[in-house]
Structure formats: structure tokens, C-alpha cells
Amino acid sequence: MRVAGHSAPVTEALLDQVVQQTHEFLGALDGGRVGTRVTAEELRRQLDAPLPEQSQDPAAVIGDLIRAAQPGLTLMSSGRYFGFVIGGSLPVALAADWLTSAWDQNAGLFAPTPAASVVEEVVGAWLKEILGLPPHASFALVTGGQMANFTALAAARHHVLATVGWNVERQGLIGAPRLRVIAGVKRHATIDRALRYLGLGTDGVEAVDTDDQGRMLPAALARVLGEEREPAIVCAQAGEVNTGAVDDLQAICTIAHRADAWVHVDGAFGLWAAASARHRHLVAGAELADSWATDCHKWLNVPYDCGVALCAHPESHRAAMTVHAEYLIQSPAGGPRDPVDWNPEFSRRARAFTVYAALRTLGRSGVADLVERCCSRARQFAESLRTVPGVEVLNDVVMNQVLVRFTRGAQDGEYDDAYTLAVIAHVQDSGVCWMG
Numbered sequence: 001m002r003v004a005g006h007s008a009p010v011t012e013a014l015l016d017q018v019v020q021q022t023h024e025f026l027g028a029l030d031g032g033r034v035g036t037r038v039t040a041e042e043l044r045r046q047l048d049a050p051l052p053e054q055s056q057d058p059a060a061v062i063g064d065l066i067r068a069a070q071p072g073l074t075l076m077s078s079g080r081y082f083g084f085v086i087g088g089s090l091p092v093a094l095a096a097d098w099l100t101s102a103w104d105q106n107a108g109l110f111a112p113t114p115a116a117s118v119v120e121e122v123v124g125a126w127l128k129e130i131l132g133l134p135p136h137a138s139f140a141l142v143t144g145g146q147m148a149n150f151t152a153l154a155a156a157r158h159h160v161l162a163t164v165g166w167n168v169e170r171q172g173l174i175g176a177p178r179l180r181v182i183a184g185v186k187r188h189a190t191i192d193r194a195l196r197y198l199g200l201g202t203d204g205v206e207a208v209d210t211d212d213q214g215r216m217l218p219a220a221l222a223r224v225l226g227e228e229r230e231p232a233i234v235c236a237q238a239g240e241v242n243t244g245a246v247d248d249l250q251a252i253c254t255i256a257h258r259a260d261a262w263v264h265v266d267g268a269f270g271l272w273a274a275a276s277a278r279h280r281h282l283v284a285g286a287e288l289a290d291s292w293a294t295d296c297h298k299w300l301n302v303p304y305d306c307g308v309a310l311c312a313h314p315e316s317h318r319a320a321m322t323v324h325a326e327y328l329i330q331s332p333a334g335g336p337r338d339p340v341d342w343n344p345e346f347s348r349r350a351r352a353f354t355v356y357a358a359l360r361t362l363g364r365s366g367v368a369d370l371v372e373r374c375c376s377r378a379r380q381f382a383e384s385l386r387t388v389p390g391v392e393v394l395n396d397v398v399m400n401q402v403l404v405r406f407t408r409g410a411q412d413g414e415y416d417d418a419y420t421l422a423v424i425a426h427v428q429d430s431g432v433c434w435m436g
């Protein structure tokens, strides 16, 4: 299905227009307002119009889109953007992302796009190496941490139910043996959402107490697991979104495996600590788990969207995801890797190109440096904030997260959430930097 009017001069002119705009946008990252003040109403006035009856001039459409949308964009790639755990884009990853769009490969199967498949294989091996995970683990490049958690937990669901003779892909969950899901109180919201997608629901999650940094307490996990030997999945975390704290993965894996439970590690950003010799100790024991979720669009700084699910039991991963259709040209057993066997998507973007470009450019030392620089900047951030009267740093800054609240007066230590929110709103409004 080729697009009508896909002529070389039109494409060239449009891409030149976009290159020009990109230079301007990226040029503003250092000095421009980070946040936006525009209201939804103002944006709608510029963008909302009746669906056109007739074709429009593409250059005018792109020009209008830039003019109308730009006031509503936040400079998330700027060094002054500190919201959530959002990464920027390495120049090489952005370039590879443009290529990915221009090449427009549907990267589900090897046969129609061998290059996308092979690059993905290479990227999978590199990721396991840099994250310190077992070389035999399977993987999938998905849209983000949310879908990585979903994919890994689908593999877990298959595996633990198969051990009691239940094939969840064929038989579903109605009438299935009981499946326990155990997770820390401070798990990320995407774990619960993945459980919803998987038909496991959230009411039945057995919550394990955490310490003041959000780390699951191993002794509490042992208590919750008890002596039962039912199919069970334990969701651990590497990198609590507010504090950056990592569960004691070594202890959790030992306790959970003693009970034959599957351990999944949500390490959307935290797993990347393994790339740095200085911070690797934080994720010690991660390699003992059964599955992992992480993101490349966070700490690796590739453009959205790119998450990774990994699994120490490739046969369970594949069983949970694989799909067949007569019209597909699928690789024979032992043949080249078809991404569709490992991914929840059918048609999909060739995400591996950006990751390949980023990892090859940075190399092992470049990724380690990236992690170490971010962590040392976080410590510097916290140390400087501690010297400011009325600012209280609440977490142990072990990784890249700094959690603060604002007090009304340095002496009385009085604080309330409304005051903290007001300070943040004021900072955002200043445009100097942006924090969550």
C-alpha cells in the first residue's frame, strides 16, 4: 500500500523543513523555557479544526503543526528537565530513529526485513551483557517499561501454571489453579496494570511491607510466602521511582526460589546501575531472577518508545507470546529470530536500530560514564539543596533520584504538601527548570 504522491522532491522539501525545525528546537534546549504555560484551550484554538474534505499542502500542514504545537512542548531532552525518570535523546539515537522512520520496516518477522531482525539479535546480546543478565535469556523490545512488565509477567504466568499442568494460553484463567502474586507495597503502578491486562487483577496481590526507601523487606516476603507451594510470582524492583532504592535482590531471589516462586524484577531505570562498576553492587543478585523489565528510552537516552523484557526461561517467554498465521513467512525452528515470537505486538517498529546506534557509539565505558555522571549529579543536586533553608531531602540518594519537600521556615520544619506543590508550580512556571 504505497502512499499516493510520495514523490522525491516533495519528500525532500518536507524533510528539509523538518531538519531546519529540529535544529531550532534542539538549539533551544540549553537556553529556552523548559516548561510550557499554554492551556489546553489555547492549543485547541490552534489545532482543532474540522477534518478537511480536501487534501492540503503537506508543507503548510507541517509548518502549521510546528507553529501550533511548539508552545505546548516541554524541553524534556534538556539538561534542566528533572521530571520523573525521563531520558533525553543521544544525537546518534535520534539520527537512527529518523532512519527507522524513513526505512519504515515492519519488524515482526525475519523474512521481510532480515536487517531489522539481526540488529535486534545483536542488541539483545549487548543488553544482556551490559545489564549483567544471563546470556541464555530471551528478550523482546517493546514500547516501554509498562509493556516489558506485561510481557515478562505473561511469561511468568505461563511458567508457574505449566508447573501444575495448566496451559494458560489454551485453557485461559477460568477454572485455573490458584496463582499468587506477591509484590512490594511500593511497586510501580505498571505492575498492577500489567496484572490487569493479564486477567490476574489487583485485589489479590499480596503486598509485602517495605522500608522507608521503598525496598521490600526480605523477612516480610518470607512471612507472606509462608510454607505454601502454590504457583507464585514475586515482583521485585530495581529503582523505586521516588527514591531510586533497589530491593535486596539477592535475598529476595533466594527466599522466593526456595518456595519455587518466579521472581520478576521491574528495573525500568535501576537495572542500568549494572553498567557501572561503581554502582553495580546496588543491583547485586539481579541475575538470579527469572525475568526483568527495563527501558532504553530512560537511562540509555534513545527516543521514545523502547522498553525491554528479558526472561531466563525462553521457552515460557515464547509460549506466552508466539503467534502463527498461514500468510506469514515465519522462520523454521532453529532459524533466524522472528521478533513476533517474543513480543505482544504483531506489526511493530524496528526499535533495535536506535539501541544499536546508542550502544555502539557509547560502548561499555560510555554507558558506565552516563550512569555515573547522572548519579554524581544527583548527589550534587541533593547536597546543594540541603544547604538551602526550607528544603528537606527525603531519600538516601543512591542512584539518580532526589526526593525533596519544602518547609515554610528552616527553624520550625513546618511543611505541608500544598506548600511543596506551590513551590514546584513556581519553579515550573519560571521556565528555568522542571521537576515533578
Ligand SMILES: Cc1ncc(COP(=O)(O)O)c(C=O)c1O
Pocket (backbone or CB within 6 Å): 084, 085, 143, 144, 145, 146, 147, 188, 190, 238, 239, 240, 241, 266, 267, 268, 269, 295, 307
Ligand atoms: C520502576 C518503573 N517501572 C515501570 C515504569 C514504566 O515505564 P514506561 O513509562 O516506560 O512504561 C517506570 C516509569 O517511570 C518505572 O519507574
